[in-house]
Amino acid sequence: MKELIDYILQFGNLDKQQTGLVISRAIELNLKKGEHFSEAGRIPKQVGFIVEGVMRGYYYDNKGEEVTRCFISENSLVADYVNFEANTSSSEYLQACTDCKLIVFSKQNWEELSQIIAGWDNIKNKMVQICMYQKSRKGPVISQDATTRYMEFMENHPSLINRTPLAYIASYLGVTQQSLSRIRKNIR
Incomplete structure (x- = not known):
């Protein structure tokens, strides 16, 4: 949990009690290589923080071919955040490329933190912004060889x-x- 707290503290201050509240709402999750954190056609139900491992975001194009859109590694949030917030079905998959160790928050626990920790929304918004940037396709320019x-x-x-x-x-x-x-x- 130390990695998660260190990550959060980059974006704002929490006292010992607030840190304890964050930890109390989180659970550890291990994903084996190939397992999915979230899947297309389903509503994302959790936000994760990668302690160890690499995940990827991918989708299927109109030819039915798999397209990897991003890679997400240690010390990063992982979530299909737009669909998580909107409570709508995802069109993409988030999959473990390696065995992964994550710290995960359910939707209820993630939202509770906003209600019980002053300033959490500001910290959360900064973390989510980075998560969204990492997940947005900043992949290679296809015009390059x-x-x-x-x-x-x-x-x-x-x-x-x-x-x-x-x-x-x-x-x-x-x-x-x-x-x-x-x-x-x-x-x-």
Whole structure:
């Protein structure tokens, strides 16, 4: 829980009692590689904080192909927040790329914090803004050639290269897994 509290305190101040209230509303959750945190067609019911591991956001395009939109790793919130807040069905999936350890808040507990901690809404809004930014597709510029996209991915996400399956990275870059293997071979 220390990682979560340290993260929250970047966005505002909480006293010991308020910190205790946050901790009392949270539960630990372990996801195995491949398990989903939230799924398309369902209403997201929780907000998570990644203590260990990598998750990805993905959807299916109009051809039925999987498209990885973002990667989310340690010390970040993970949620389909727009649909969580609106209580509407998601159109995307959030899936564990590796085994993940999370700290999770149910919708009820997340909303209760706003009612019992003065200033929580301000802290929450700042955290959610970063979560939304991380989840928004800031992926590769498709007009760039595939090698440039991969080089930029390596520069921007060095910790993900050896932790994330190649198929997910290829999907994120908009190339086939075979093309990505060739690119990686030529770079070495």
